[in-house]
Every structure is written in C-alpha cells, then in structure tokens.
Amino acid sequence: MATHKLLLLPGDGIGPEVMGEVKRLIDWLNAAGIAKFETDTGLVGGSAYDAHKVSISEGDMAKAKDADAVIFGAVGGPKWDTVPYEVRPEAGLLRLRKDLALFANLRPAMCYPALADASSLKREAVEGLDIMIVRELTGGVYFGEPKTITDLGNGQKRAIDTQVYDTYEIERIGRVAFELARKRKNKVTSMEKRNVMKSGVLWNEVMTAVHKREYPDVTLEHQLADSGGMMLVKWPKQFDVIVTDNLFGDMLSDIAAMLTGSLGMLPSASLGEIDVKSKKRKALYEPVHGSAPDIAGQGLANPIAMISSFGMALRYSFDMGDLADKVDAAIAAVLASGLRTADIKSEGTTAASTTQMGEAILKEL
Amino acid sequence: MATHKLLLLPGDGIGPEVMGEVKRLIDWLNAAGIAKFETDTGLVGGSAYDAHKVSISEGDMAKAKDADAVIFGAVGGPKWDTVPYEVRPEAGLLRLRKDLALFANLRPAMCYPALADASSLKREAVEGLDIMIVRELTGGVYFGEPKTITDLGNGQKRAIDTQVYDTYEIERIGRVAFELARKRKNKVTSMEKRNVMKSGVLWNEVMTAVHKREYPDVTLEHQLADSGGMMLVKWPKQFDVIVTDNLFGDMLSDIAAMLTGSLGMLPSASLGEIDVKSKKRKALYEPVHGSAPDIAGQGLANPIAMISSFGMALRYSFDMGDLADKVDAAIAAVLASGLRTADIKSEGTTAASTTQMGEAILKEL
Ligand SMILES: CC(C)[C@H](C(=O)O)[C@@H](O)C(=O)O
Numbered sequence: 236m237a238t239h240k241l242l243l244l245p246g247d248g249i250g251p252e253v254m255g256e257v258k259r260l261i262d263w264l265n266a267a268g269i270a271k272f273e274t275d276t277g278l279v280g281g282s283a284y285d286a287h288k289v290s291i292s293e294g295d296m297a298k299a300k301d302a303d304a305v306i307f308g309a310v311g312g313p314k315w316d317t318v319p320y321e322v323r324p325e326a327g328l329l330r331l332r333k334d335l336a337l338f339a340n341l342r343p344a345m346c347y348p349a350l351a352d353a354s355s356l357k358r359e360a361v362e363g364l365d366i367m368i369v370r371e372l373t374g375g376v377y378f379g380e381p382k383t384i385t386d387l388g389n390g391q392k393r394a395i396d397t398q399v400y401d402t403y404e405i406e407r408i409g410r411v412a413f414e415l416a417r418k419r420k421n422k423v424t425s426m427e428k429r430n431v432m433k434s435g436v437l438w439n440e441v442m443t444a445v446h447k448r449e450y451p452d453v454t455l456e457h458q459l460a461d462s463g464g465m466m467l468v469k470w471p472k473q474f475d476v477i478v479t480d481n482l483f484g485d486m487l488s489d490i491a492a493m494l495t496g497s498l499g500m501l502p503s504a505s506l507g508e509i510d511v512k513s514k515k516r517k518a519l520y521e522p523v524h525g526s527a528p529d530i531a532g533q534g535l536a537n538p539i540a541m542i543s544s545f546g547m548a549l550r551y552s553f554d555m556g557d558l559a560d561k562v563d564a565a566i567a568a569v570l571a572s573g574l575r576t577a578d579i580k581s582e583g584t585t586a587a588s589t590t591q592m593g594e595a596i597l598k599e600l
Numbered sequence: 601m602a603t604h605k606l607l608l609l610p611g612d613g614i615g616p617e618v619m620g621e622v623k624r625l626i627d628w629l630n631a632a633g634i635a636k637f638e639t640d641t642g643l644v645g646g647s648a649y650d651a652h653k654v655s656i657s658e659g660d661m662a663k664a665k666d667a668d669a670v671i672f673g674a675v676g677g678p679k680w681d682t683v684p685y686e687v688r689p690e691a692g693l694l695r696l697r698k699d700l701a702l703f704a705n706l707r708p709a710m711c712y713p714a715l716a717d718a719s720s721l722k723r724e725a726v727e728g729l730d731i732m733i734v735r736e737l738t739g740g741v742y743f744g745e746p747k748t749i750t751d752l753g754n755g756q757k758r759a760i761d762t763q764v765y766d767t768y769e770i771e772r773i774g775r776v777a778f779e780l781a782r783k784r785k786n787k788v789t790s791m792e793k794r795n796v797m798k799s800g801v802l803w804n805e806v807m808t809a810v811h812k813r814e815y816p817d818v819t820l821e822h823q824l825a826d827s828g829g830m831m832l833v834k835w836p837k838q839f840d841v842i843v844t845d846n847l848f849g850d851m852l853s854d855i856a857a858m859l860t861g862s863l864g865m866l867p868s869a870s871l872g873e874i875d876v877k878s879k880k881r882k883a884l885y886e887p888v889h890g891s892a893p894d895i896a897g898q899g900l901a902n903p904i905a906m907i908s909s910f911g912m913a914l915r916y917s918f919d920m921g922d923l924a925d926k927v928d929a930a931i932a933a934v935l936a937s938g939l940r941t942a943d944i945k946s947e948g949t950t951a952a953s954t955t956q957m958g959e960a961i962l963k964e965l
C-alpha cells in the first residue's frame with residue numbers, strides 16, 4: 236500500500252477543532268489498514284503570525300510543496316485585523332494557492348436533504364440541488380500587477396488592482412470544467428462580464444474555442460456574471476457546472492453555498508496541473524466556511540465541511556473514490572439520524588458537539 | 601411653474617413599449633397642469649447602431665447633457681451580439697454614465713407585498729424588505745486604464761482590466777450613502793474585498809474616515825463583498841443602505857433585486873454631483889431589468905419599473921417627492937387590485953397588457 240504524505244494546516248478560530256475530527260478519521264483509516272497516511276502539521280494565518288510574524292513560514296511552505304495534499308482549516312479573525320497587509324492571515328492562503336499553482340478551485344454546492352429547510356430559499360428551489368462551481372484560483376485581480384496604493388498628495392490616494400488573464404489560464408480551467416461536466420449532467424455555464432471587461436471578452440472567446448475544439452459533446456452556455464448571479468438565486472437547479480474567474484467565483488460560490496442551506500457542510504478542492512511524469516498533482520482541501528472566531532474553542536463547530544473536504548482529497552488526490560463515497564454516505568446517514576451541531580439544529584433533532592459529530596460519522600463508517 | 605427638460609431614450613427590446621407608458625403619464629401631468637415637462641427623444645444602443653453605426657450619436661449626447669434628466673429604457677439584444685466592441689449597445693449607456701459624471705447609482709430593492717410569493721426566498725425572508733443599494737458608477741474596473749487585449753504570439757492573448765479608485769471618488773459616494781441612511785434606518789454597510797484588493801483597503805479606510813468626520817450619528821458596518829453577498833441571500837432585512845463599488849454593485853444589486861421577487865418592478869437613479877451655482881445635478885433614470893428581446897413588441901412587458909424610475913426622477917431631480925409618493929401608491933394600489941402583466945401573473949389575478957397596466961396606474965393617480 237502506498238504511503239501518502241499529508242500536511243495539516245488547521246489555521247485559526249475553529250480550524251484546529253474541525254481539523255481534530257479529520258485527524259481522528261485519518262488515525263482510524265491507518266489503524267484499520269484501509270490506507271497509509273503520514274501526517275505533519277504546520278501553522279498558517281493568524282497562528283503563524285503570532286508565532287513567527289508571517290502568514291506562513293518558509294519551512295511550512297516547503298512542507299506544503301513536498302506533501303501529496305494539504306488539508307487546510309480556516310484563517311483570520313478580529314485579533315489580526317490590524318496586522319500589516321503583507322502578513323494578514325489571508326496572505327498565507329493566497330501564497331499557498333499561488334506557489335503550489337492551484338489554479339482550479341472546485342466548489343460543489345449541494346443541498347443535504349435533511350437540511351433543505353435551513354435554506355432561506357423555498358424547499359422546492361433547493362431540494363436535490365447539486366451544482367459544481369469551478370473557479371479559476373491563481374489569476375485575475377487576486378494576483379495581477381500593479382496592485383498598489385499611491386499617495387497623490389493633497390490628501391488624495393489612488394488604489395489600483397489589475398485583472399489579468401492569458402489564453403492558457405482560461406483554457407486549462409475550461410478543460411477542468413468540461414471534464415467534470417462529462418461525469419455529471421454534461422453542461423457547463425461560463426460566466427463573465429464581456430459587456431464591460433476585456434478579460435470577459437477573452438474568457439468568452441477562449442471558452443468557446445476550447446468547447447468547439449475539444450468538448451463539442453458537452454453543452455456550453457454563456458451568461459453575464461450579474462444575470463448569472465440572478466439566475467442562481469432564482470432557480471439554481473438550472474445549472475450543472477459553472478466556470479468563472481477568481482473574483483466572480485469568490486462571490487458566486489459563496490452565494491451558491493449559502494443558497495443550499497448547507498454552508499457549514501460544504502467542502503472545496505484546489506488543484507494544480509497533473510505532472511506528466513509523476514501523474515500527481517498538487518492539491519489543497521478546505522471547507523468553504525471561515526474561521527468563525529465567535530464560536531472557537533467551545534466545541535460548537537460543525538466538522539462536516541472539513542471531513543467532507545478530506546473526502547474530496549480521497550477522491551481527487553488518492554484515487555479512493557469508493558472510500559470518499561462511503562465518507563459522504565456516513566455524513567448523510569448521521570444527518571438523517573437527526574444528529575446536529577449548533578449551527579444546523581432545529582426542532583426534534585439531537586444536539587451534538589464537534590467531537591460527538593466526528594465520532595458519530597466515524598462510527599457510521 | 602418651472603419647465604423641466606427631459607430626454608427620453610427608449611433604447612431596444614421592450615424599451616420603447618415601457619417608455620410609452622411614461623410618456624402617457626408625462627402627457628397627463630402636463631395636461632392636468634400638475635407639472636410642465638418638455639420632452640425630446642433620442643436613440644441609444646442597438647437602435648442607434650442600426651441608424652448611425654454608433655451606440656449613441658453626438659447629437660443625442662449633446663441633448664442628454666442639456667436635459668434636466670434622462671429617462672432611459674433598456675439596451676441590447678442578440679441582434680447586436682456581433683457588432684464591434686466599441687459600438688456594442690452597452691457602450692451607449694456606459695458613455696452616458698461617464699460623460700454626464702453620474703457617479704451615484706441608487707438601486708432600491710424592495711418587495712411589493714402583493715408579490716412576495718414570486719420570490720424564490722421564503723415569504724418571511726422578503727416580506728417588507730426595503731434596502732437601498734448605492735453603487736459607485738463612474739469608476740473602478742468599468743473605466744480604468746489599461747483595458748486591453750494584446751496578442752502575445754504563439755496563439756496566446758493577454759486581457760487586462762484595471763480597477764482604479766481615488767480617495768475623492770470613495771468619499772463622494774460615501775456621502776450619498778450616509779445622507780440617504782439619515783432619511784431611512786440610519787445604517788450603512790460598506791462592502792469591498794480589503795483582504796485581497798488594494799482598492800478594498802482604500803475603500804474601507806476612506807469610508808471609515810468620512811463616517812468619523814462627517815456622519816458619526818449614522819451606524820457604519822463593513823463586510824467583505826463575498827460574505828456580504830451571503831448575508832444578503834440569508835437575511836436581506838438586516839441591511840438598510842449598502843454602499844459598494846461599480847463591479848460589486850453590479851452583482852449585488854442584481855442579486856438583491858432578484859431576491860425581492862419584484863425584479864420587473866424595480867427602478868434606479870444615476871446621479872451626478874450637485875452644481876454649486878445652479879443647485880442642479882445631472883441624472884439618468886432607468887429600470888433595473890433589461891431589454892427582454894424575447895417578449896419585445898407584444899404588449900407583454902411590465903411598465904412598472906419604468907414608471908417607478910420616472911417616479912424617482914420626480915423625487916431626486918424635480919423635488920416633487922409628494923407626487924412621487926402618489927405614483928408609488930398608485931402602483932401599489934393597482935397591484936393590490938390584482939392586475940398583473942404576464943411576468944408576475946399568478947392564480948386569481950387579472951391579466952393586463954403593457955398599455956392596460958399603464959392606463960390603470962394613471963387612472964389610480
Ligand atoms: C480568505 C479569502 C482570501 C478567500 C478568497 O477571497 O479567495 C476566501 O473568501 C475564499 O473564497 O476562499
């Protein structure tokens with residue numbers, strides 16, 4: 236059995252607590268002889284700042300590059316609101332994405348049937364919802380230069396951010412979306428603002444070309460990002476795979492996640508290109524939710540998104556799709572049994588702490 | 601009685617039909633001696649392209665600059681999908697915004713009680729909703745330079761868009777938001793991505809300073825635009841006034857509009873600075889909905905957003921707040937009576953054409 240190297244980066248807030256439940260799962264998989272994971276742990280975000288005055292240390296970056304997959308908790312919190320911009324908690328996450336070249340961010344937005352009523356949308360609009368948002372993650376306005384604030388004198392400053400996209404960046408994220416669609420409902424919706432942005436014009440042009448050349452069997456639709464956002468709110472089930480740029484993806488995937496009513500449950504995967512020689516790809520897995528500093532350290536956090544993110548690691552990094560299916564089924568079964576952490580409790584359900592939820596899922600497995 | 605000069609720009613698709621109902625209202629106001637409007641009409645968008653191969657002619661731009669207010673329908677449609685980028689229908693609207701310096705876009709998102717069930721959100725989440733989105737309209741990534749596509753050779757192109765904000769641009773839109781909040785529930789929520797964008801850092805800094813210096817009596821909150829979008833979907837009623845940049849405002853205001861279930865009913869105002877000498881400001885009023893080419897010319901369009909936009913003109917350009925209130929009340933009364941255009945029909949309501957709806961509102965007045 237191959238040994239897989241994992242780097243665990245719990246981060247801040249509820250990060251360490253939810254990561255604890257993944258650790259429990261990993262230990263069990265190792266002990267039961269189902270898989271062989273070697274784990275190391277590092278600091279990122281505010282916790283790295285407190286220890287080393289950086290958002291992630293060079294040592295931990297090296298470990299991340301060396302690992303087969305990084306499992307990431309969450310970063311940030313009011314405690315670090317005033318640290319210098321360059322070392323703010325988020326910078327650690329952005330550096331991981333950029334330096335590991337994790338250009339493809341996969342964010343499934345699905346609605347757990349047991350939680351459909353938690354959505355602010357009507358049940359019929361979200362029940363059975365299962366869409367996949369594919370967000371470009373290493374380009375666009377997140378990383379483009381210049382990115383500056385200049386003092387113009389006279390009390391005036393000028394801030395500049397730059398959105399840059401090259402053809403190859405759009406092509407490769409397009410391919411990820413089309414490949415995923417083939418295994419799903421075979422439909423891709425590309426979203427941009429071609430009526431205002433030159434990057435939208437190029438995005439549209441390249442998606443159309445990749446589709447025509449390499450994936451004519453998949454249905455491709457184009458939507459302006461603003462009306463796409465409206466359609467998402469009105470009737471999310473019309474979508475299968477949505478592919479969009481870094482900033483639109485940030486907004487649209489968060490909104491889609493909230494629509495499901497299952498926000499605390501949703502995982503994500505950030506993937507690099509497959510290396511032709513080793514056939515491996517760099518990858519980072521993290522829950523869609525944030526660090527929730529207000530409930531940290533109280534055993535209140537919901538570990539499902541984190542466990543489900545580890546499930547995505549099994550699927551996308553270690554070719555253990557069957558085991559990933561079992562993890563997903565265990566989560567669904569525990570929810571169906573009525574166990575709930577505080578964020579998703581409702582009448583007639585049984586309260587569970589972070590640990591109790593993690594243990595129940597493991598037991599189900 | 602002062603004479604007010606209006607330029608009507610019906611545009612494309614359903615634009616001319618819904619503008620027809622505003623014209624009917626204006627004619628009646630003139631005939632009844634309630635106000636004195638002088639109207640002129642021009643071409644914009646696809647209709648200007650068909651006539652003159654431009655998105656708006658120099659003559660019509662001059663008329664727009666000369667008018668006390670521009671009343672704008674809608675632009676665009678598949679017919680013009682392949683016209684050159686510089687003369688696409690949207691370019692006419694963008695030029696009007698920029699050349700008239702209409703930096704403040706006011707987009708009320710309110711839910712007409714009679715239509716609460718048309719929302720994909722649960723009734724309790726949207727009933728009574730009344731928020732105001734204040735979007736910066738002449739800056740940011742819409743107009744920043746460079747804005748280019750460059751051929752890099754080797755089949756590669758590079759697209760660049762530039763987000764630029766200066767202190768004064770953020771200050772003046774902030775003031776608009778704070779002033780509005782004082783007449784409402786006294787709360788402003790500013791949204792940006794300061795954790796990723798330098799323009800977000802400056803936006804946050806300037807809003808905080810304007811608040812402290814000039815509006816300490818108003819409550820100011822800051823949200824990241826992605827989590828702000830989530831909060832909007834989860835519980836929109838927590839907001840009063842939202843102030844944000846051009847691109848985030850485009851996305852967030854469309855999403856907010858869709859949430860209300862009243863999309864076809866929502867108006868908007870785009871305002872310039874008040875001239876110190878004349879005390880006047882340039883202004884353009886337009887419905888939030890688009891040109892809906894699929895239903896154009898069939899008498900199916902809902903004229904309420906267009907009429908309500910004219911109501912905003914009465915309020916913000918002509919200091920006729922009482923008359924604007926009456927227009928709003930007439931719309932609400934007609935809806936309460938059960939009259940519905942096709943887009944909002946439901947069981948037990950009476951079908952109306954564009955004209956019938958316009959006539960009913962006028963009769964109610
Ligand atoms: C934490 C932040 C930098 C990040 C982003 O904007 O990408 C987050 O919102 C996300 O979506 O993963």
Ligand SMILES: CC(C)[C@H](C(=O)O)[C@@H](O)C(=O)O
Nearest residue numbers: 430431461690691693694850
């Ligand atoms: C038509 C288009 C250029 C415009 C925009 O992006 O601003 C529209 O979406 C709007 O919100 O008014």
